[in-house]
Amino acid sequence: MRSLQFIRRGQPIALANVPPDRTLLQVLREDLGHTGTKEGCGEGDCGACTVVVGEAADGRMTYRAINACICLAHSVDGKALWTSEDLALDPLIQPAKGTGPGGDLHPVQQALVDHHASQCGFCTPGFVMSLFALYQNQVCRGQPVTREQAVRDLSGNLCRCTGYRPILDAAQQMHTLPRMQVDETELLQKMELLAQGHKAPKADLTYISPTTLDALLAARTAHPQAQLVAGCTDAGLWVTKQHRQFGQVLDVTRVAELRQITEAADHTAIGAAVRLQDAFDALVQRRPQLHTFATRFAGLPVRNAGTLGGNIANGSPIGDSMPLLIALRARVVLASPRGERTLALEDLYTGYRQNVLAPDEVLARILVPHPAHNELLRAYKVSKRFDDDISAVCLVLCLHLEDGAVRAASIGAGGVAAVPARARQAEDALTGQSWNETAVQQAAQALQTEFTPLSDMRASSAYRRTVLARLVQRFWLESLGHTEVSLESFRLEESA
Ligand SMILES: Cc1cc2nc3c(=O)[nH]c(=O)nc-3n(C[C@H](O)[C@H](O)[C@H](O)COP(=O)(O)OP(=O)(O)OC[C@H]3O[C@@H](n4cnc5c(N)ncnc54)[C@H](O)[C@@H]3O)c2cc1C
Ligand code: FES
Ligand code: FES
Structure with a gap:
């Protein structure tokens, strides 16, 4: 089984022999014994298991709140990870220059305490983490948190006893407490060192995570039995709810070509592995009237993990991006070692969750025509x-x-x-x-x-x-x- 490494509390964590279908929540709670991250539904619905994943992109960090319960642990390999137990313990979270020393609690946690925003507390670790991502992405970049943004960022977190008003109040007040922020310079260095030191042994092919389209297509041909996954917001439930086992996994989310959004003269090309949140941002940029529709796709942690290509390839008749993309006359590009072919999105489907994809093909990108002026x-x-x-x-x-x-x-x-x-x-x-x-x-x-x-x-x-x-x-x-x-x-x- 392949080993797994990530940065947590400022240190590399190395875990050997992690099965390809082990979820991140299982690793946290069962392998590491860190039970602060809760398990509620086990299907991405309640947000009790929310953790934050940090990734380096163009020399700066991005922070995404995701559901650990349906996330395969290997998908965080090489990244940074925070759980609610880490915020007060991570030496890389430090008082911002010019502010006084921080308290015992992170400002996110202190704001929740100050606003009485927790009763039984089961949901609270998840809310803390969604707010931590918001804090890093927004407050630490000098942006205020609006009510609308707080509602959006907490859309994947359910609370059954407190009521949302105090939680939203806390979200809007956390910027008033002494600022604590991740030392990104040091974190980026640590991630770079981790990447240099961590070369997966070639012989270990239980979790394959190629970085180029050619390598993905070669792996798809060489390992036709491997379970292809992207963000695992559908496939993760096959593990947690249907108890399916994936002996071998082929993960598309690191393939550079599939992560790109490019603008052509008459269309936007969205890579299949672009996260739903980023894909919808691109669609909304061209068509602002889609804003509300976009925010109604799942909750933010699912949009942060799931991909547009996963939604389309999964082909659920109650999926949301397909009716939209069909109406926009989008086309899909399928890639295989034999080359590429392009077809209208509606022609992809042949029956209930069935499509024309050949065993060696993947969905590579989605071409969305620009809006006509009328x-x-x-x-x-x-x-x-x-x-x-x-x-x-x-x-x-x-x-x-x-x-x-x-x-x-x-x-x-x-x-x-x-x-x-x-x-x-x-x-x-x-x-x-x-x-x-x-x-x-x-x-x-x-x-x-x-x-x-x-x-x-x-x-x-x-x-x-x-x-x-x-x-x-x-x-x-x-x-x-x-x-x-x-x-x-x-x-x-x-x-x-
Ligand atoms: C709580 C919750 C709420 C949700 N709400 C909504 C909602 O409101 N609307 C909605 O439409 N969906 C919803 N979903 C479903 C899910 O989030 C989407 O279908 C998502 O887009 C799947 O993408 P993924 O990257 O997670 O795919 P995965 O789960 O990784 O994969 C799904 C399928 O697609 C295949 N696949 C993935 N990428 C490719 C590729 N590039 N080429 C070929 N095959 C590929 C995989 O092999 C697998 O069969 C929800 C899910 C959860 C858990
Ligand atoms: S346990 Fe409910 S979303 Fe993960
Ligand atoms: S405080 Fe009990 S579920 Fe939120």
Whole structure:
């Protein structure tokens, strides 16, 4: 089994013989005996297991809060790791120049104490870590923490007893305490030394983590039985919930070509291993109206670990990025030792969680066309909770309007079929028509008959069909400038 090294409390930690499917939480709690990091759900939902991973990028550190319960331990190899037990013990966390000595607690912890932001305390280590990442990324860079940002950064942490107000108050007050921050210069040196000293023995191929696309494709061909993983926010649950064992893992997240976002004249190319948070940031930069939709994909720790390529390759019919990308007419590039091929995203899928990827192929990047100047776009996610919930229905509508008529329509839908789907009948009902209520009604009717959604624990089939039609009406009203839409005022002829 391969060894694993990372920096913790300013020191390299070396662990021998770590199985490829051992989770980071198992390593912390069971192998190291550090039980401060809690286990609640074991599936990325509650945030009790949140830890912070530090990575060096372009000579500076980035800090990401992630869920240790579904993260494979080897994925933190060569990185820096903090748990709630480390903040007061890490010699690299020091008072900032010009401030007085820090207290016994890190400012994040002290702010939570000051605001009475913990009752039973089970969730608290997770909140501390999400706040620590926010503190490092925001407060230590001189930026204030807004309420909206605090809500976003704590979207993956559940508290069942305290209530969120005091926790959010603490988030907004932590900057008022004497500043403590990671000595990044020293940490970067330590990480560099770790990288130089740590060469994985070539013979050990239980956890393969290539850094180039060529090496990834060679490994995929040489080890077809290896479990391909990216951020493990789907695959991690196969280990923790289905007790599957991965004898060999092929991790795509260090492949340089797959981590890039590049801008071309007519599209943005997003590497398959780009983290969801970064991918959505790039999409929102071009289309600011996607901001809310982007924040409703899981919670921040899942978006910090999961990748856009993982979402697409996993192909869940209730996944959120696919309806969006289908509506944006995105194409996917698949790579194998035989070369590359490009296809429309909707053509990737052949059935429930099945796709056209050959055994030696990987998803390399996603090409997202830039918005046309007359693009009308809305993305709707309907779920039981606002934060960190899976869609019952996801509908994304994109129209190109010219002189009051619909020149082109593309509509992506999730939660309505066995695969993420393109709503071609509804598109046909709109294309070439004047953009008016009659066309809207026809598109709504088409959407209702085009799909036969399932009934499941998230929603009934009838509810899903009704919601699809209502969302088209909402889209119409929003296109007229209405921002507060009461669907009660609408009379829709329901299909039988
Ligand atoms: C708490 C929680 C909330 C979630 N909420 C949402 C949500 O709101 N919306 C939503 O859509 N999803 C949600 N998910 C699902 C998950 O986060 C996404 O599907 C995520 O994008 C998966 O990416 P990953 O990098 O973690 O993939 P992994 O879990 O590592 O892999 C998933 C699959 O994709 C394959 N794969 C990965 N990369 C490639 C590649 N480059 N080429 C070929 N195959 C590849 C793997 O082999 C595997 O079969 C949630 C998950 C959790 C745990
Ligand atoms: S234990 Fe609940 S998110 Fe990890
Ligand atoms: S303090 Fe009890 S769950 Fe948050």
